Amino acid sequence: MNRSIKFEDFKFELGKKTYIMGILNVTPDSFSDGGEHDTLETAVEHGIRMWELGADIIDIGGESTRPGSDEVVELEEMKRVIPVIERLSRIIDIPISIDTYKAAVARKAIESGASIINDVWGMQRDPEMATVAAEFDVPVIAMHNQITRDYDKDIIESMEDFFNETVERAKKAGMDLNYLILDPGIGFGKTTDQNIEVMSRLEEICDIGYPVLLGTSRKSMIGNILDLPVDQRVEGTIATSVIGVQAGVDFIRVHDITENIRAVKVADAIYRR
Numbered sequence: 001m002n003r004s005i006k007f008e009d010f011k012f013e014l015g016k017k018t019y020i021m022g023i024l025n026v027t028p029d030s031f032s033d034g035g036e037h038d039t040l041e042t043a044v045e046h047g048i049r050m051w052e053l054g055a056d057i058i059d060i061g062g063e064s065t066r067p068g069s070d071e072v073v074e075l076e077e078m079k080r081v082i083p084v085i086e087r088l089s090r091i092i093d094i095p096i097s098i099d100t101y102k103a104a105v106a107r108k109a110i111e112s113g114a115s116i117i118n119d120v121w122g123m124q125r126d127p128e129m130a131t132v133a134a135e136f137d138v139p140v141i142a143m144h145n146q147i148t149r150d151y152d153k154d155i156i157e158s159m160e161d162f163f164n165e166t167v168e169r170a171k172k173a174g175m176d177l178n179y180l181i182l183d184p185g186i187g188f189g190k191t192t193d194q195n196i197e198v199m200s201r202l203e204e205i206c207d208i209g210y211p212v213l214l215g216t217s218r219k220s221m222i223g224n225i226l227d228l229p230v231d232q233r234v235e236g237t238i239a240t241s242v243i244g245v246q247a248g249v250d251f252i253r254v255h256d257i258t259e260n261i262r263a264v265k266v267a268d269a270i271y272r273r
Contacts, residue, residue: 005139005179005211008115010095012056014211016272018245018264021057021097021253022050023217026080027064043084044091051092053257057116058092060084060109061099065120065188074104081105082112089113097141103128110136120188121145122166130173139179141213141251142166146189155194156204159184163208181211181251186240187219195221199240202247214244215253217260238263246271 005012012019026043047058062080063072072080077100089096089112097116098109103126106117115138122142123129133140144159151158163182170180184205186195198205199216206212216222222236223229234256241252241260245267254260 003178003211005181007137007139007179008095010115012211012250014250017268018241018249018272019056019251020054020257020261020264021059021213021215021251022047022053022055022257023253023255024050024058024060024084025064026060026062026084038080040083040087044087047084047088048091050257051094054261055094055257057095057097057251058088059097059099059116059118059253060088060114061118062105063100065099074102077102077105078108082108085109085112085114101125101129103132107132107136110138115139116141118183119143120185122162123169124162124165127169130169130175133170133179134173134175137176137179139181140170140175141181141183142170143183143188143215144185149189149191149194151194155190155197156201159198159205160208163210177210181213182208183213183215183253186214186216187221192221192224195219196225199243202244202249206248211250212248213251213253214240214249216240216244217254217256234259242267 003014024047026038028038060081062077085096095116096114097118098106098114099118100106101119101121117133118141119129120143144162184198217237218230218233222233226236238259242263245264
């Protein structure tokens with residue numbers, strides 16, 4: 001594969017390297033770093049720090065999506081993320097993505113300086129999300145998700161059905177399909193064993209034909225395998241990042257920038273020769 005995603009002043013050359021997305025949670029209750037960056041100053045500082053360390057994208061979210069977390073109303077979510085996006089977008093020279101499944105939040109975020117939508121419901125929770133993406137002509141990371149952990153067929157086949165629905169919604173809204181990125185949704189609507197199976201079959205997700213983002217950073221799958229708490233899962237995350245590179249994913253979403261950049265650079269040198 002030797003394609004590219006071009007938007008605004010940004011360009012990602014796919015197939016040549018794996019890009020790193022840094023996680024910036026502006027929330028009090030995220031599973032890994034809730035409350036660490038929930039003020040404007042600390043959030044902007046952390047975003048700048050990840051940029052300086054070499055992140056290729058900064059992903060800003062104002063609502064925790066961990067299992068059992070409470071939903072946040074649109075106005076509160078905007079109150080958390082918009083000031084950070086406005087200030088950070090004037091400082092860093094890499095794209096900012098908005099981590100939301102609400103079209104109104106995505107719209108306001110893009111108007112404020114974000115240029116990628118990261119939707120944990122694959123544009124299927126809010127029917128207007130694909131319309132917003134098409135209107136602003138921005139890339140969308142569409143993650144696989146479901147409420148239950150029950151699958152009535154092979155899990156990859158079920159995920160393909162989900163992504164097919166996402167593609168249909170994108171087409172109907174007039175979205176440029178060259179801007180669609182798939183995320184297998186590790187940790188969402190899946191048991192630990194199901195997450196492990198998806199990880200072992202990532203090539204099948206890549207074979208669907210769209211760029212793929214992998215987000216495993218510090219997640220419970222790693223904690224359950226290692227029997228370690230959230231703050232001791234860096235090495236496990238790195239292992240999954242390298243597996244992702246080997247499978248052909250294009251983007252890795254992580255908390256720990258330096259460690260993953262180094263691991264992915266070595267993996268790229270080997271697997272992308």
